[in-house]
Amino acid sequence: MNRLRSLQTVLLAVLREIFDESAYARYLEQHQLASSPKAYAGFWREYELVKSRRPRCC
Amino acid sequence: MTYVREIVSGRVMPCQAKWAEAESCPSSALELRHSGSSAKILTDFNCCYSMPRLLHNATWFALTAVGALAVATIALHRGEQINAMWLVVAAVCVYAIGYRFYSKFIAVKVLALDPIRATPAERLENGRDFVATNKWVVFGHHFAAIAGPGPLVGPVLAAQFGYLPGTLWVLAGAVLGGCVQDFVILLFSVRRDGKSLTEMAREEIGRVGGFVTYAAVISIVVILLGVVALVVVNALKSSPWGTFTIAMTIPIALLMGIYLRHIRPGKVLESSVLGFLLVMLAIFGGQWVAHNPSLAKVFTLSAPMLAILIVLYGFAASALPVWLLLAPRDYLSTFVKLGTIGLLAVGIVVFHPTLHMPPLTRFVDGSGPIFAGNIFPFAFITIACGAVSGFHALISSGTTPKLIRRETETRMVGYGAMLAESMVAIMATVAACVLQPGVYFAINSPAGVVGTTVDAAAATISGWGFPVDAAQMQSLAQAVGEQTLFNRTGGAPAFAVGMAHIFSHSLGGQAVMAIWYHFAIMFEALFILTILDAGTRVGRFMVQDALGHIWEPLGRTSWYPSIIFTSALIAGAWGYFLWQGVKDPLGGINSLWPLFGISNQLLATVAFCVATTIIVKMGKPRYAFVTLIPLVWLVSVTFTASWQKMFDANPRIGFLAHARQLAVSGGNARLIFNDRLDAVVTGVLIVMVALVLLESVLEWVRVLTGRKAASVKEAPFVASRFAEEQG
Numbered sequence: 001m002n003r004l005r006s007l008q009t010v011l012l013a014v015l016r017e018i019f020d021e022s023a024y025a026r027y028l029e030q031h032q033l034a035s036s037p038k039a040y041a042g043f044w045r046e047y048e049l050v051k052s053r054r055p056r057c058c
Numbered sequence: 059m060t061y062v063r064e065i066v067s068g069r070v071m072p073c074q075a076k077w078a079e080a081e082s083c084p085s086s087a088l089e090l091r092h093s094g095s096s097a098k099i100l101t102d103f104n105c106c107y108s109m110p111r112l113l114h115n116a117t118w119f120a121l122t123a124v125g126a127l128a129v130a131t132i133a134l135h136r137g138e139q140i141n142a143m144w145l146v147v148a149a150v151c152v153y154a155i156g157y158r159f160y161s162k163f164i165a166v167k168v169l170a171l172d173p174i175r176a177t178p179a180e181r182l183e184n185g186r187d188f189v190a191t192n193k194w195v196v197f198g199h200h201f202a203a204i205a206g207p208g209p210l211v212g213p214v215l216a217a218q219f220g221y222l223p224g225t226l227w228v229l230a231g232a233v234l235g236g237c238v239q240d241f242v243i244l245l246f247s248v249r250r251d252g253k254s255l256t257e258m259a260r261e262e263i264g265r266v267g268g269f270v271t272y273a274a275v276i277s278i279v280v281i282l283l284g285v286v287a288l289v290v291v292n293a294l295k296s297s298p299w300g301t302f303t304i305a306m307t308i309p310i311a312l313l314m315g316i317y318l319r320h321i322r323p324g325k326v327l328e329s330s331v332l333g334f335l336l337v338m339l340a341i342f343g344g345q346w347v348a349h350n351p352s353l354a355k356v357f358t359l360s361a362p363m364l365a366i367l368i369v370l371y372g373f374a375a376s377a378l379p380v381w382l383l384l385a386p387r388d389y390l391s392t393f394v395k396l397g398t399i400g401l402l403a404v405g406i407v408v409f410h411p412t413l414h415m416p417p418l419t420r421f422v423d424g425s426g427p428i429f430a431g432n433i434f435p436f437a438f439i440t441i442a443c444g445a446v447s448g449f450h451a452l453i454s455s456g457t458t459p460k461l462i463r464r465e466t467e468t469r470m471v472g473y474g475a476m477l478a479e480s481m482v483a484i485m486a487t488v489a490a491c492v493l494q495p496g497v498y499f500a501i502n503s504p505a506g507v508v509g510t511t512v513d514a515a516a517a518t519i520s521g522w523g524f525p526v527d528a529a530q531m532q533s534l535a536q537a538v539g540e541q542t543l544f545n546r547t548g549g550a551p552a553f554a555v556g557m558a559h560i561f562s563h564s565l566g567g568q569a570v571m572a573i574w575y576h577f578a579i580m581f582e583a584l585f586i587l588t589i590l591d592a593g594t595r596v597g598r599f600m601v602q603d604a605l606g607h608i609w610e611p612l613g614r615t616s617w618y619p620s621i622i623f624t625s626a627l628i629a630g631a632w633g634y635f636l637w638q639g640v641k642d643p644l645g646g647i648n649s650l651w652p653l654f655g656i657s658n659q660l661l662a663t664v665a666f667c668v669a670t671t672i673i674v675k676m677g678k679p680r681y682a683f684v685t686l687i688p689l690v691w692l693v694s695v696t697f698t699a700s701w702q703k704m705f706d707a708n709p710r711i712g713f714l715a716h717a718r719q720l721a722v723s724g725g726n727a728r729l730i731f732n733d734r735l736d737a738v739v740t741g742v743l744i745v746m747v748a749l750v751l752l753e754s755v756l757e758w759v760r761v762l763t764g765r766k767a768a769s770v771k772e773a774p775f776v777a778s779r780f781a782e783e784q785g
Contacts, residue, residue, distance in 0.1 A: 010192065010194045010195070013194070013195050014199070015198075017195045017198070018198055019326035019327055020389075021325075023186070024326075025324075026185045026186075026189065027185070027186075029185075035324055037319060040323035041319065044319075044379075044381045047186065048379070048381070049615065050186060050187045051384075051385060052380045052592075052596075053595075053599055054203070054457050055449070055452045055592070056589050056592045057205070057206045057447065057449045057450055057452075057589075058208035058443050058447065058589060058654075
């Protein structure tokens, strides 16, 4: 049961990282902000260059 | 404090009882290392357990025996059809053995992974791109970045030789080549603060190395985008259902972007689920559109029209803000990709279909209808991703090294994720080979080879010994909701039919085959369009970086005139190759896919040059064979393929011979120009890589003869805090 729970935790963490939810959470924590359209816009301003330069393979 | 370390897993444990065992262990693996003021006692203590070791060895012997049996069954069976599970079992065993033994050898002997050395994710942590991340999370992240449509399309095309050549190349190529490349480049980048392949080439090989890597990357991006766009065009032409579904993904992505930005900020998983449900709705809606005569007419587009629309889309996606279109589509694509790959794996295991394709077809002689040329070198060029892909070196030296928490995790992430990608290629081989060979060739052969009418094509393919008739193809087309399946080149439709075949036998039966087919087409097209928009943007930044040296404003990534100019430049460049493929009477894949394979493998050649140079400079030339063997193989393959594509006298293989044939027969001047252009592009790429190779060899000679000191440009050693945590 514990293993299943830890598997679920890891899986969720993987998805949150792939889908940039973790990056957004880190941004909010760093800047001491609550989630809002304004905060998300700020996150994208800071993160856009990293995200848009990330290559995707064939 | 004294630690005992299991070298490969990297677990660092307090000394105590383990140390006593390790000390008495006869293994020569025991070594002492001093780091800072505290002595670290490093040993591989696997050798110290007698009982588990027996069980451990018995397990590996059993796995080896099963793997050998499976490979022998695949390789030696003739005249009888075999079950797809033999391919799956062979792959699982080969990958397990490769990971357990070969990657461990590389980790311990060649790279000497050090769990005590801090990685850039720890030293330079900034919460944005440098973030120390759990290894499983990095694995998932890395796999999501390297797994694209390549391992799905390449094996489908290479199945024209039969299932055997592609399968053996995928297994051997991945274990001895592709995984090694991804692993060593990842580790070398980690030891250099996450530097890119281009930067490492410039620092370790020389200026030519850096320049050529940059040029190779730009070339591969342009050719790759052109050829994958062609795959989408061929999958969607004259298909109102598929075109409608894919067209709908654009407003769905825009809606997701707005939802994420304004309605539920940052809730990406939530919006991806919503996007996925809307895409599923679009698949069902596509069926209705296909059956509605007036709407079907709107969405029935010719290949040239689709090509124009896709180029415009690529330009728009590059020029629009990332959050609006690129990022939501990327999320949606990744969501669908991970789910579908998992579903396909389950489908193959549950249905365990029989392979109807023979192990070797008559086309091993080089006369294949899909692409011309012998097994050597063309099977190894056609399957790049899934075996060895140079593009992976960009990811291994891009985002991933900045997330790695400990050096020892590079083995699982670099080597392991490539094994997973290789497994995807095996699944694609299965999907292609479950089709009746006649059906497979009817879908994949261009009209220029098999004839322009359905009856002529069926007669030609049946004449090759792969019976197929027009009625059978019509019935299959109806089952999947298409007007026709003849001449649907590019690999995607054949893969979709194979996938629909597997899914419909496992889930839902024949009644839902059309839904599964269009789900597969949507999945591939979504994949590819994501690469088109991300690739156009990456290419745009690379061009802006270069042009910024000529005129500074052009390098500004937020200056709109520069954005529009460089986006148009990149979209126009790959659009040219796409247009060339669309207009090619031989279907385009015959000329463009090998060109893509060559450029991708040439990039891998550069990556192996960099890796070998670093290993030699590390003072470990005796272990340089791990990268030298794949390097020699890739040089033989790519240089032979390039030579043949340029100069072979057969017009179906050689670009120049084809141009001559067209000139003699009064062919279109544009087609003649395209052939010559392809020959020049191939020639330029090969000359550039030859220069890198030469510069690398000279560097090795200088180091090995003592004329140059064996030193590498690594970041200085800093002890990791994670080593203490693991105790």
